[in-house]
Amino acid sequence: DAGITQSPRYKITETGRQVTLMCHQTWSHSYMFWYRQDLGHGLRLIYYSAAADITDKGEVPDGYVVSRSKTENFPLTLESATRSQTSVYFCASSESDVREQFFGPGTRLTVL
């Protein structure tokens, strides 16, 4: 499928478990991003990547790890999930810093 996809769409896990959220884009965009969206907050940037093997922290990186070995994939890992990481996670990609970002459909994560 063309575009940007995320998996899983829904995930329930327990405190302390490791969870990986997947993001895949078919446009060969250089830039990819991970955001979380919580009630009462705007979208907040967790990590971003300007190209394969280049990643950088955003506003709320603690407790998350990313990697980008291939241009099209940008997985987000919660190494030891906490209840405060219950959120909706969005992945996005863009061609450049002045072009629009295209968002995936989101992953709703619940940490019990």
Next chain:
Amino acid sequence: KNQVEQSPQSLIILEGKNCTLQCNYTVSPFSNLRWYKQDTGRGPVSLTIMTFSENTKSNGRYTATLDADTKQSSLHITASQLSDSASYICVVSLHYGGSQGNLIFGKGTKLSVKP
């Protein structure tokens, strides 16, 4: 502190009516301002992107304006439809020589269009 404030938080209008959403920002240095539409349960979709030199940009029934002097933007929706029911998010980009980690998001305005 770099901030983006949107008003109102929520808005209910009747189908066919017009409405205007507001965005005020205190972001410097400014690169561009974006409006996104986010349907419930879905990712945001870009409506417009405006740079410093642009003061109006349209996308169908959506028209965004930007006053860089007063640091205000508005999104005007003409002849609203039920499908316009969504959250509308204002996003301001900082100008840091091309860095992508510098988008400041507003909390959004939740628009409900009633028949």
